[in-house]
Structures are given as C-alpha cells and as structure tokens.
Amino acid sequence: MKAVYYNHDYEPYAIQRDRTMKDFLTGKGISSFSFKDQCYFEKLEVCKKDGNPYTVYTPYKNAWLERFTLQPKENFPSEHLLNNLYPVPQSSIALDKLGFLDAVVSFPSKKVDTALFKNYGDTRDYPERMGTSRLGVHLRFGTISIRKLIYHVEPLNATFLNELIWRDFYMMILSNFPHVVGKSFKPAYDQIQWINDAYHTQAWKEGNTGYPLVDAGMRELLETGYMHNRVRMVVASFFTKHLLADWRIGEAWFAKHLLDFELSSNNGGWQWAAGSGCDAAPYFRVFNPVLQQEKFDKSMHYIKTWIPEFGTPDYPIPIVEHEFARKRAIETYKKYLS
Numbered sequence: 260m261k262a263v264y265y266n267h268d269y270e271p272y273a274i275q276r277d278r279t280m281k282d283f284l285t286g287k288g289i290s291s292f293s294f295k296d297q298c299y300f301e302k303l304e305v306c307k308k309d310g311n312p313y314t315v316y317t318p319y320k321n322a323w324l325e326r327f328t329l330q331p332k333e334n335f336p337s338e339h340l341l342n343n344l345y346p347v348p349q350s351s352i353a354l355d356k357l358g359f360l361d362a363v364v365s366f367p368s369k370k371v372d373t374a375l376f377k378n379y380g381d382t383r384d385y386p387e388r389m390g391t392s393r394l395g396v397h398l399r400f401g402t403i404s405i406r407k408l409i410y411h412v413e414p415l416n417a418t419f420l421n422e423l424i425w426r427d428f429y430m431m432i433l434s435n436f437p438h439v440v441g442k443s444f445k446p447a448y449d450q451i452q453w454i455n456d457a458y459h460t461q462a463w464k465e466g467n468t469g470y471p472l473v474d475a476g477m478r479e480l481l482e483t484g485y486m487h488n489r490v491r492m493v494v495a496s497f498f499t500k501h502l503l504a505d506w507r508i509g510e511a512w513f514a515k516h517l518l519d520f521e522l523s524s525n526n527g528g529w530q531w532a533a534g535s536g537c538d539a540a541p542y543f544r545v546f547n548p549v550l551q552q553e554k555f556d557k558s559m560h561y562i563k564t565w566i567p568e569f570g571t572p573d574y575p576i577p578i579v580e581h582e583f584a585r586k587r588a589i590e591t592y593k594k595y596l597s
C-alpha cells in the first residue's frame with residue numbers, strides 16, 4: 260500500500276479516530292492525505308470578517324451564497340482513477356461479522372424528479388405528500404455528491420438550496436463548537452432541570468402520546484428509519500417543551516433509528532427545538548401539535564397511515580394537556596434562564 264486517502268470528518272470521535280490512524284500509518288511509513296468532501300464549505304471557509312465563525316444562520320447563508328457565486332465551480336472527475344485503488348483482499352472481514360445486518364426497509368432512489376425540486380417550496384412542509392427529496396440518506400453515506408447536488412438544484416430552487424446550506428451550517432457549528440456534543444450551545448440551558456418522566460418518554464418513543472401528529476411521526480421513524488422534517492420539529496418540540504424531557508435523550512433516540520442520521524444536523528435540530536442551540540426558536544414559542552396537524556396534515560392521510568387505530572377507543576388519550584404543558588414549559592425555562 261502506497262498511501263491512504265480519506266475525507267474530513269467533523270465529529271469529535273471521527274477526528275480522534277483519524278488522528279490515531281494517521282499516526283499509525285506514519286509509523287508504518289505510509290503517507291496519508293485528507294480532503295473536504297462531506298460538505299460544500301467547511302470549518303472557517305465561510306466566516307465573519309473578523310475570522311470568527313457565524314452562529315446565526317441568515318448572515319452565514321448570505322456569506323455562503325456570496326462565496327459560492329464568486330468561486331469557480333469545481334469538478335473532480337475521478338472515475339478513470341478507480342483502477343488505482345488497492346483491491347479489497349479476499350480475506351477481508353465480511354460485513355455481517357462486523358455487526359452489519361441487511362436492511363429491511365427500502366432505500367430511497369437517488370433519482371429525484373426535476374418537478375419535485377421546482378415545487379419544493381410549496382410541498383416540503385406537508386408530510387402526507389412526497390414533497391421532499393429523501394436524499395438525506397445518500398448525503399449521509401456519500402452515495403451522492405453534495406457538490407453535484409448543489410450544482411444541479413441551485414438554478415432550480417432557492418428553498419432547496421437553503422436546506423443544503425443548513426446542512427453545511429450545522430457541520431460548520433460542530434467543527435467550530437464541538438462542545439455541542441453533549442452540552443448546550445448556550446451554556447445557560449444546561450441549568451434546566453428536566454422532568455425526564457420514564458412513562459412519558461416511553462410513550463413518546465413508541466408513538467403513544469395521544470397527539471396524532473407526534474405519534475404518527477414516531478411510528479414512521481420506528482418502521483422506516485425516516486421521519487418528515489416538519490414532524491421532526493413537532494416531535495422534538497413536544498419532547499423538550501410539553502414533556503420537559505432532556506433533548507439529549509431524544510437526540511440519542513433519533514441517532515439510533517434515523518437512517519439519515521448525521522450528528523451535526525441531528526444535534527442542530529434538537530438544540531433548535533429545545534431552544535439551547537445557536538439560532539434556535541425562542542423558548543416561549545411552543546408548537547401546538549394539534550394546530551400543526553390541522554395545518555400540515557389536514558386530510559389526516561399521514562396520521563391514518565401510521566396510526567391504524569386512530570379514531571377508535573384503542574387510541575390513547577393525550578398524556579399531557581397542551582395548555583398546561585405550554586405554560587409549564589415557559590415557566591420552567593424562565594426560572595432556569597433568568
């Protein structure tokens with residue numbers, strides 16, 4: 260083996276792992292080279308004028324777009340180099356020996372209709388419609404290139420591009436503020452004493468809270484390894500605000516079950532919902548899961564898909580009353596943050 264080539268990873272465990280491997284390879288006299296590949300702009304490539312990282316999305320996005328427009332588009336055709344790769348030895352360990360199992364759920368297609376990208380702004384918020392790309396899992400495992408996707412969608416839809424910039428934003432936050440793994444971005448939020456009621460947490464995990472949109476989302480996650488973004492926001496808000504449960508427990512549950520799990524976006528999404536993150540929803544804004552369902556799943560197609568017993572006596576009554584829970588969340592947050 261002449262050299263090892265790998266891509267940058269921004270997760271603390273991966274950084275440590277790559278450092279250990281690099282030292283090991285150096286010790287064996289093997290060169291190693293690493294490159295940016297997981298995101299479009301990394302680390303401090305897009306930063307404030309004083310060189311510090313952004314912590315608020317909108318100015319970051321504006322600076323990202325400015326740099327994107329000015330910088331020539333790069334392509335790295337490498338297909339003709341594939342024969343240079345070190346062949347996988349016959350004796351290499353089989354994946355099942357490493358603990359990997361065949362997936363029982365279907366893998367979303369890499370091909371997305373141009374119409375979906377074009378209509379994305381109008382359809383993306385409605386879980387009953389197939390209005391989002393389902394490309395998260397491909398981006399997560401590198402089976403599509405983020406650069407290629409950005410070049411493809413940029414002329415088609417600014418809203419879709421925004422979402423890809425959110426992904427870069429959260430990777431940038433993770434690499435510049437690694438304390439977000441396990442701790443609140445805003446330290447004051449670590450003062451909050453969460454209730455962490457075991458019965459409520461279990462009901463949430465299994466999709467038995469009595470709030471149909473929350474339950475449909477949690478069941479979709481368990482059955483498919485996917486959950487629609489709008490529903491992710493609602494279930495995360497419900498967990499942290501209505502149940503006053505520690506966002507790290509919800510984050511870990513998502514990490515275990517989401518096929519598109521990415522530490523940076525998952526952590527960013529959870530801290531956004533809990534209010535503890537950079538550029539988070541203010542704590543006094545609490546999603547009403549009933550109104551969210553009336554607005555985004557009016558036909559109830561989504562909830563009926565995932566809750567077969569919906570509308571029968573078998574479906575549970577709400578485990579907390581909305582108005583009580585909303586007031587309790589606001590008072591609790593106020594108490595620990597003031």
Ligand SMILES: Cc1cc2nc3c(=O)[nH]c(=O)nc-3n(C[C@H](O)[C@H](O)[C@H](O)COP(=O)(O)OP(=O)(O)OC[C@H]3O[C@@H](n4cnc5c(N)ncnc54)[C@H](O)[C@@H]3O)c2cc1C
Pocket residue numbers: 383391392393394395396398399422423425426429486487488489491492495513517519520521522524525526528529532
């Ligand atoms: C609590 C919570 C946890 C989340 N956990 C993850 C996670 O582990 N992995 C993950 O990739 N996304 C996560 N997201 C962001 C978002 O929900 C998913 O990226 C999206 O639902 C994936 O479905 P899609 O591929 O159809 O997305 P589309 O709507 O088609 O968007 C295209 C791509 O843009 C990116 N994207 C979209 N929205 C966001 C966002 N808000 N933040 C960052 N990137 C975004 C994703 O790469 C996505 O695949 C989370 C959001 C919340 C609120």
